[in-house]
Amino acid sequence: MRLAVVGYGGVGKAFVELLEAKKSYLHSEGLDIKVNYVLNSRGGVYAPGGIECPALIGFTKTGGNLAQYKYGGSKDITFDSIMKKKDIDVLIEMTPTNKETGRPGMSYIKSALENGIHVITSNKGPVMLAYKELNSLAVQNGVQFGMGCTAGGALPTVNCGLIDMAGSAILSIEGILNGTTNYILEQMEREGATYREALKKAMDIGIAEADPTLDVEGWDTAGKLLILTNVLMNREMKMDDISVEGITGITQAHIDEAKKEGRKYKLVGRTTNRDGRLDMTVRPEKIDKSHPLYNIDGRYKAVRYVSDTLGDLTISGGPSGVTPAAASVLRDLVNIHRGYRYSR
Amino acid sequence: MRLAVVGYGGVGKAFVELLEAKKSYLHSEGLDIKVNYVLNSRGGVYAPGGIECPALIGFTKTGGNLAQYKYGGSKDITFDSIMKKKDIDVLIEMTPTNKETGRPGMSYIKSALENGIHVITSNKGPVMLAYKELNSLAVQNGVQFGMGCTAGGALPTVNCGLIDMAGSAILSIEGILNGTTNYILEQMEREGATYREALKKAMDIGIAEADPTLDVEGWDTAGKLLILTNVLMNREMKMDDISVEGITGITQAHIDEAKKEGRKYKLVGRTTNRDGRLDMTVRPEKIDKSHPLYNIDGRYKAVRYVSDTLGDLTISGGPSGVTPAAASVLRDLVNIHRGYRYSR
Numbered sequence: 001m002r003l004a005v006v007g008y009g010g011v012g013k014a015f016v017e018l019l020e021a022k023k024s025y026l027h028s029e030g031l032d033i034k035v036n037y038v039l040n041s042r043g044g045v046y047a048p049g050g051i052e053c054p055a056l057i058g059f060t061k062t063g064g065n066l067a068q069y070k071y072g073g074s075k076d077i078t079f080d081s082i083m084k085k086k087d088i089d090v091l092i093e094m095t096p097t098n099k100e101t102g103r104p105g106m107s108y109i110k111s112a113l114e115n116g117i118h119v120i121t122s123n124k125g126p127v128m129l130a131y132k133e134l135n136s137l138a139v140q141n142g143v144q145f146g147m148g149c150t151a152g153g154a155l156p157t158v159n160c161g162l163i164d165m166a167g168s169a170i171l172s173i174e175g176i177l178n179g180t181t182n183y184i185l186e187q188m189e190r191e192g193a194t195y196r197e198a199l200k201k202a203m204d205i206g207i208a209e210a211d212p213t214l215d216v217e218g219w220d221t222a223g224k225l226l227i228l229t230n231v232l233m234n235r236e237m238k239m240d241d242i243s244v245e246g247i248t249g250i251t252q253a254h255i256d257e258a259k260k261e262g263r264k265y266k267l268v269g270r271t272t273n274r275d276g277r278l279d280m281t282v283r284p285e286k287i288d289k290s291h292p293l294y295n296i297d298g299r300y301k302a303v304r305y306v307s308d309t310l311g312d313l314t315i316s317g318g319p320s321g322v323t324p325a326a327a328s329v330l331r332d333l334v335n336i337h338r339g340y341r342y343s344r
Numbered sequence: 345m346r347l348a349v350v351g352y353g354g355v356g357k358a359f360v361e362l363l364e365a366k367k368s369y370l371h372s373e374g375l376d377i378k379v380n381y382v383l384n385s386r387g388g389v390y391a392p393g394g395i396e397c398p399a400l401i402g403f404t405k406t407g408g409n410l411a412q413y414k415y416g417g418s419k420d421i422t423f424d425s426i427m428k429k430k431d432i433d434v435l436i437e438m439t440p441t442n443k444e445t446g447r448p449g450m451s452y453i454k455s456a457l458e459n460g461i462h463v464i465t466s467n468k469g470p471v472m473l474a475y476k477e478l479n480s481l482a483v484q485n486g487v488q489f490g491m492g493c494t495a496g497g498a499l500p501t502v503n504c505g506l507i508d509m510a511g512s513a514i515l516s517i518e519g520i521l522n523g524t525t526n527y528i529l530e531q532m533e534r535e536g537a538t539y540r541e542a543l544k545k546a547m548d549i550g551i552a553e554a555d556p557t558l559d560v561e562g563w564d565t566a567g568k569l570l571i572l573t574n575v576l577m578n579r580e581m582k583m584d585d586i587s588v589e590g591i592t593g594i595t596q597a598h599i600d601e602a603k604k605e606g607r608k609y610k611l612v613g614r615t616t617n618r619d620g621r622l623d624m625t626v627r628p629e630k631i632d633k634s635h636p637l638y639n640i641d642g643r644y645k646a647v648r649y650v651s652d653t654l655g656d657l658t659i660s661g662g663p664s665g666v667t668p669a670a671a672s673v674l675r676d677l678v679n680i681h682r683g684y685r686y687s688r
Contacts, residue, residue: 018653022511029688154654156508163507164500166682167366167674292660295639304661309362309671310498311663316636317648319655327653330511338510339683344373 001337002050004037004082006108007094011122012038013060014326015092020053022330031337036088037077043067044077048087079104083111090336092329093121099223099239102126113137113145120146120332122325127151128223128239131230138343145343146332151227152177153325155318157303159332161232163340168307170232173271175303176296177224179320180208180215181247181267185284186297188255189264195250207299217246218267218282225269225282228303233271237278245283258286266293345681346394348381348426350452351438355466355493356382357404358670359436364397366674375681380432381421387411388421392431423448427455434680436673437465443567443583446470457481457489464490464676466669471495472567472583475574482687489687490676495571496521497669499662501647503676505576507684512651514576517615519647520640521568523664524552524559525591525611529628530641532599533608539594551643561590562611562626569613569626572647577615581622589627602630610637 005012019026019033026033034050043066045051052071059069082088091112095105102125109126112119114137121127126134127150138145148158157177161170176182180202187198199216202208214220222242229237247267258265263286272279287294292314296302302316318324336342349356363370363377370377378394387410389395396415403413426432435456439449446469453470456463458481465471470478471494482489492502501521505514520526524546531542543560546552558564566586573581591611602609607630616623631638636658640646646660662668680686 022653025511025513156504156654156657159508160500160504160659163679163684164503164675166678167369168671169369290641292639295636297634309366309667310500310675311661311668313500313659313661315504315657315659317655317657323653324655327512331508331654334510335507335684338688339685340507340679341683344682 001031001090001333002034002036002088003090003092004039004088005035005092005094006037006039006079007096007123008038008040008060008066009094009096010322011325011329012094013057014322015094015329016053017057018323018326018330020057029334029337031334037082038066039077039079040066045069045071046077047071079108079111083115086115086117088117090118090120090333093119093123095123097123097125099125099128102129106130109134109145110137113141113143116141116143118143118146118336120329120336122149122329124150124223124227127227131227132236135343143343144336144341146336147227147231148332149325149328151224152301152303152318153320154328155301155303155315156328156331157224157228157315158231159335160313160315161228161305162342165305165307165310165313168310170305170307171273172306173225173228173232173269173303174293175225175228175269176266176293176301177221177269177303178215178267179299179301180212181221182296182301183207183299184216185247185250185265185267188250188252189259192252194252195248216248218244221267221269222282225271225280229271229278229280232305233273233278235278237280241278242280242282247284250284261286262289263287264294266296268293345375345434345677346378346380346432347434347436348383348432349379349436349438350381350383350423351440351467352382352384352404352410353438353440354666355669355673356438357401358666359438359673360397361401362667362670362674364401373678373681375678381426382410383421383423384410389413389415390421391415423452423455427459430459430461432461434462434464434677437463437467439467441467441469443469443472446473450474453478453489454481457485457487460485460487462487462490462680464673464680466493466673468494468567468571471571475571476580479687487687488680488685490680491571491575492676493669493672495568496645496647496662497664498672499645499647499659500672500675501568501572501659502575503679504657504659505572505649506686508657509649509651509654512654514649514651515617516650517569517572517576517613517647518637519569519572519613520610520637520645521565521613521647522559522611523643523645524556525565526640526645527551527643528560529591529594529609529611532594532596533603536596538596539592560592562588565611565613566626569615569624573615573622573624576649577617577622579622581624585622586624586626591628594628605630606633607631608638610640612637
């Protein structure tokens with residue numbers, strides 16, 4: 001399989017390293033992978049027979065700029081030049097997320113699919129905005145669109161819903177889909193910290209981003225819930241269809257009240273099918289001790305599906321970080337190699 | 345897809361009913377299923393263009409004997425006659441389990457695979473005894489061997505391990521794989537029941553079988569652990585390789601001691617890779633509050649995989665019963681239709 005890796009940030013680098021580290025395993029799967037292109041916004045590297053990845057990793061690991069890479073580095077290598085040559089089988093699309101326009105990933109993904117090239121993306125934007133369209137484009141062109149990384153990274157929320165629940169109808173989705181807020185709520189509950197103190201601690205140890213708004217206001221959870229709902233329930237819902245409330249209003253008084261009731265606050269994303277109409281919410285919920293999401297602590301994520309014939313399934317785990325995210329992209333690649341049709 | 349359902353007990357009947365109930369969904373998947381044969385030890389029904397399933401379900405639901413079914417019921421229809429005609433694409437093998445010889449399922453599965461027919465089985469025996477051989481036979485003949493039902497039914501233990509962990513190596517398996525023993529331990533813990541009282545209650549409400557030996561002595565758990573280990577870690581371990589201890593020795597004193605430590609007894613099946621050598625045990629373990637298996641109560645089952653690159657994944661749920669078991673067979677059928685190669 002010949003790959004182009006477009007977008008070469010943390011996850012992109014971890015992905016190329018993973019391909020190298022997993023070489024003998026991939027051979028045992030019958031997967032002979034050649035990375036023909038690595039591109040970022042500054043330039044690109046191209047080698048028709050496959051880039052020497054260890055050398056490239058060494059160069060970029062020490063801060064090297066792709067455009068200056070001595071073996072094939074060139075500003076002339078652009079996404080358009082790949083589409084002209086068409087000498088790849090799979091586009092690994094890892095450009096930065098834009099949730100308003102989806103660009104530039106959106107146009108890269110469309111181009112590749114239209115040119116009969118499989119796409120696996122770690123980019124939430126295009127999937128949130130246009131999953132159904134992109135999936136249809138893949139079907140029309142007889143290729144696969146893998147996007148399991150975009151709704152939970154290593155936690156296989158999409159794969160479990162599509163493959164492990166195959167043959168059943170998913171009736172509801174509920175999940176703790178954001179590690180940062182789950183960590184903050186745990187700190188408030190266990191350590192008696194105020195919201196401000198817990199947020200500061202999350203920032204200090206690198207769990208929360210410098211601007212944690214998207215996490216604590218619930219938008220990150222809402223984006224993942226949107227993706228899961230559209231992919232697993234075959235819908236075309238939009239962000240506007242979700243009622244979103246974050247955790248910024250949670251006080252110690254709320255936490256104490258929940259504790260007295262033997263419950264815990266969790267930021268829950270929830271889609272319920274009410275006679276065909278979907279009810280979608282993100283909000284802090286008091287979760288009972290007997291609920292499968294009660295014990296999902298700290299940085300973990302979890303999701304629970306209720307189905308018609310396979311009962312309910314709760315999955316939890318999936319560490320954060322660039323290597324697990326890269327491994328979730330590799331998972332989709334391996335499953336496509338094993339014949340699984342994500343796009344039908 | 346043309347099917348033969350061989351073995352027509354509770355799960356077999358539920359499977360044929362499920363195909364009927366899911367007809368429009370299956371059409372939407374592009375799956376046009378015809379049940380050409382239904383067989384049990386007393387006789388068989390055959391219709392080259394597909395049996396009228398609603399009529400058959402009605403007949404057998406009211407206790408009708410397959411051999412006397414007016415449309416095509418015949419003692420002449422045997423497994424051998426199917427193999428002669430070869431007018432099926434998939435064998436649904438649901439004969440009773442024999443864990444010593446695997447027969448008759450073992451020979452049915454081998455015959456079908458050798459004749460280029462996919463097999464999906466709910467029968468533990470052949471999988472416990474000869475998974476690697478059967479899987480190789482499937483590969484040689486270019487067909488699939490689906491056996492996800494045999495290690496947890498609706499709980500997708502096999503599918504999660506194979507597909508959701510694809511591209512990573514599973515380093516350890518630990519699971520609560522038997523609902524009966526988990527229920528008994530919960531009764532002892534929550535209600536202060538003795539082992540005898542809890543067992544009696546489990547029998548009264550139909551969770552425990554009349555002879556609960558295989559469950560309470562740990563053998564059911566060991567069988568599932570054996571299957572998961574061989575399938576997910578690519579081994580050929582045997583039952584003799586597992587150190588097995590059941591829950592019959594657990595007393596109220598044990599339960600109280602665990603409680604004082606903030607822990608719970610669970611019957612855990614565990615496979616650990618120690619520098620390439622597998623250590624396999626089934627035994628009651630005191631599980632800590634922070635462990636993902638701590639909160640798996642009552643009749644639920646759960647399994648946790650630790651991997652090299654995708655971190656850890658815990659799945660729980662999967663109700664018991666004939667319909668969920670049948671739905672897990674249908675799951676494998678749908679995934680084979682979607683192109684997934686279980687046998688590689």
